[in-house]
Amino acid sequence: MTFTIVEPQVPAPEGSADAARFTGSIDVRNAVENEPFGTGEELSFQPEELLPQWSDPAEPKRLLVAEIDGRVVARGLTETRSAPGWPVCYVSVQVLPEARGLGIGSALLDRIEAGARAEGRTRLLAWVAVPPLDGPSLPSPTGFGSVPEAASSTGFLLRRGWRLEQVERASRYPLPEGLGDLEQRVAETLERSGGVYRVHAWAGRTPPEWREHLAALRTRMTTDAPSAGLEDPEDVWTVDRLLEAEESDAASPRTTLTAVVEHVPSGALVGYNQLSVPAERHRPVHQEDTLVVREHRGHRLGMLLKVANLLELQRRDPGHPSVLTYNAEENRPMLDVNEALGFVPIGYEGAWRKDLV
Structure with missing residues (x-):
């Protein structure tokens, strides 16, 4: 099964192929974001909710999508800042379950890393949600939280030279x-x-x-x-x-x-x-x-x-029905507030870093 990687124009004219690709990329985002937490559609956003963010000149973004037979099955998203000399590129690579194992994630990340280097960025940061899995775990250097070693994202990022720096907790508050x-x-x-x-x-x-x-x-x-x-x-x-x-x-x-x-x-x-x-x-x-x-x-x-x-x-x-939030697992003062209010954990994500120098 072969795939192609396309960089759509965002925003794109209504009814265009690139507009459809943007919508497809949000479908991928929603499926992958919800998958580890088993939260149904709670973490989903609609295309029209996210599209306006692309108009913010202070936070330029770039979108790549991978297609199989014309269908968007993965996306690679980068965001940085327009401030001169800004060193960081924020990265998200998401692949639908049925399209994994084909090298799509690696291909997207290769393109992203090359683009970041060309722009003079020296650091990549990514936040990746993980499912609750049995077995050994990789502890956060902060001493608070861990990610399962068996999670596919853990091995993928480690093999590509990333390192875990922090774990965040996702919590829900029933209103x-x-x-x-x-x-x-x-x-x-x-x-x-x-x-x-x-x-x-x-x-x-x-x-x-x-x-x-x-x-x-x-x-x-x-x-x-x-x-x-x-x-x-x-x-x-x-x-x-x-x-x-x-x-x-x-x-x-x-x-x-x-x-x-x-x-x-x-x-x-x-x-x-x-x-x-x-x-x-x-x-x-x-x-x-x-x-x-x-x-x-x-x-x-x-x-x-x-x-x-x-x-x-x-x-x-x-x-x-509820309020959802994320907090660093070592941020005990804010977690104390959340827990006192009635927020309960629904999942965790790792915060990862890769240096390009």
């Missing part, structure tokens, strides 16, 4: 039907803070008075969150970049809910949480960033942010 418990948690946490902090929340674009603050927090997210040996560099957000990203987000049918904590004496925002909400209420919500800057930790602000945004979600768009 309650009422607001009472969430409202009580917000009130209790604010009371314990002694009136020093205040919560703000909004849907969609950031209000003008908070744009500079949120851009600074988005930058801090890239330095303050645990990244183990991945050495993800500081990714600077400006107000202009924030506005461009929100312009792209506005083209998606999903809605972003943002909750922030203001330090009242200084007037500065010191933490934020974001939820990505699908239009269809039978689908789960995805929790994106949660950050409390280092100098304001220890005041239960992580709990406050999460509960405040869950409350905002239930007020604005009730009826979604």
Whole structure:
């Protein structure tokens, strides 16, 4: 069985072969993302939800697809940053189960590595979900978590010179039907803070008075969150970049809910949480960033942010079944918050690195 690798234009004219290839690549993504966790369609996204991300000039992307008899059976996705000298290329290679063992994954990764070298990138990073398998496991260098040695991705990446740096936990929170418990948690946490902090929340674009603050927090997210040996560099957000990203987000049918904590004496925002909400209420919500800057930790602000945004979600768009999130397995403070709220683990993924120098 032979395959061909194509680099489609994204975005592509509606009804074109490349538009169909993009849709096919999302079908591959959804099948492979859901497979290790046995979560049905919970981790799936629709093409129209992901397409707007390709318009963000700060985060250029490249897509490769592998086809057999005209059908997309695999995809290779890369993302980097437009900042001069940016060293990292973020990589995803996904192959449908029925197309594995044909050399497609290797061919895609060969093309990706060659392209990254040509662009002057010196480091590849990839996050790969793994199924729960019996037998020996490869421990994370952080001392927290492991991936099964029997997982096909483990052997594949090791043979190609990658190394495991971190393990992340995927968790699910079943949303309650009422607001009472969430409202009580917000009130209790604010009371314990002694009136020093205040919560703000909004849907969609950031209000003008908070744009500079949120851009600074988005930058801090890239330095303050645990990244183990991945050495993800500081990714600077400006107000202009924030506005461009929100312009792209506005083209998606999903809605972003943002909750922030203001330090009242200084007037500065010191933490934020974001939820990505699908239009269809039978689908789960995805929790994106949660950050409390280092100098304001220890005041239960992580709990406050999460509960405040869950409350905002239930007020604005009730009826979604659950919230899904990912956290580094060594990030015990945030996992403590999640577990106290009622998040339960549904699976794990390895964070891998390969140096090109």
